[in-house]
Amino acid sequence: MERSLYLRLTISSAMLAIFIALAILPSIAFASSSLAWPRGLMIVALVYFAQIGVGLWLARINPWQFKERTSFPSKALKGDKRATLILFGVIFVYFLLAALDAHLWHILPQTGDVKPILRGLFLFICGVILIVWTFSKSPFAKPTPQIDLNEQQCVESCGPYALVRHPMYLGLMFCIAGLSMILGSKLFAILAIPLIILGFLPLMRTEEKTLASDCEGYTTYAQKVPCRLFPWIY
Template sequence: MMRMALHTLVGTVLLGLVLFGPAGTLAWPEGWWFLALFIGCGVAIGIWLALTDPGLLAARMASPFSADQAPRDRVVMALIALAFSVWLPAMALDARRFGWSHAPLWTQVLGAVLVLAAFAGWVWVLRTNSFAAVTVRVQTERGQTVVSTGPYAFVRHPMYAFALLMLVGTPLLLGSLWGLAGLVLFVPLLAARALSEEAVLTEGLDGYRDYVRRVRYRLLPGIW
């Protein structure tokens, strides 16, 4: 719980800096709404995991850049982190400082709904799969098995699938239509992470090959 509190504090400060610094003002209601939703939902999920599945909470708080990760996966995660560090300030510049694009109120409401839907989807994933760590490895110490129920019955990587809702909802909520261009960066990176994860699980997790044959799609049913 202390680690989670520290992570939350540091994350809130960093998120606030990358949003409100480029915005050039604290008078940005959409930025505050996003910060409240993102941090509030994250804290709620953390407390829930601390009470119901502390092992998964510890796995979710591990570093994705640890030495036991494949170099390819560390590169992908570094690129995702870099993309976020550019994407969020760019949306602040667009939506608040310069007003390059203008989003009507209904799109901002839709964005908030999509952000909440992403968090609800992640809760569904975490309830279904106690091995949904941020690192890509077979968790033999926790007796990892193949999970094929819940959202995993539809796509092989539902955590990343629900991330797409966040990637669409965030720019809409912040009022930055140009922020939707971030999908051009994030979709290939999420696809690369999914492929990296599948390579590890296919090689080391019993039954995963059969699961791949049963569930055809990785992120979007009927598409990929």
């Protein structure tokens, strides 16, 4: 396997971890004049090593998929770029506010020091497992939201795709809720679903519109699996 792919995986993982750090650490410094916050550093490390772990798993079981995951799309849509910016903007603000709530506001105080972390880890691990399951069933699922129209996309109807049309995004929502719980914000762990879905909705609409027009069989699949994120609900 090309070393450049592993280097790209390391860099992209570091960038994602830095993105989370930029969201939570400045707000903590503002609240307490210090960046020494073990829970904050814990979620930054979790994000980094989870990204690395999933990438190495893909490299081991399916080198072709690993190359796809670490490659940039050959063609990007303006609508896709806009939806992706909205998504990352919502996630950034979400973690900024979650950090302030955990460190300063305490709107819904957590009881105990260990149990909330364990619950958050459980949610985070469930999200990672769902993302890995999605990757194993679809060669076109991406670690970052994007559409590549130069690939001949296929319609998947097995595994998690038999339940919802966007299982990877559901996994990401589990991860985000878990990270919020680890931070110490019970409020934002609860609000993860309604708040984060606002960030995913424009992207899901863009992807579905593109797939419906360019992917044969997607309209039939969407009728067969009507739920986008939550089985039997939405």
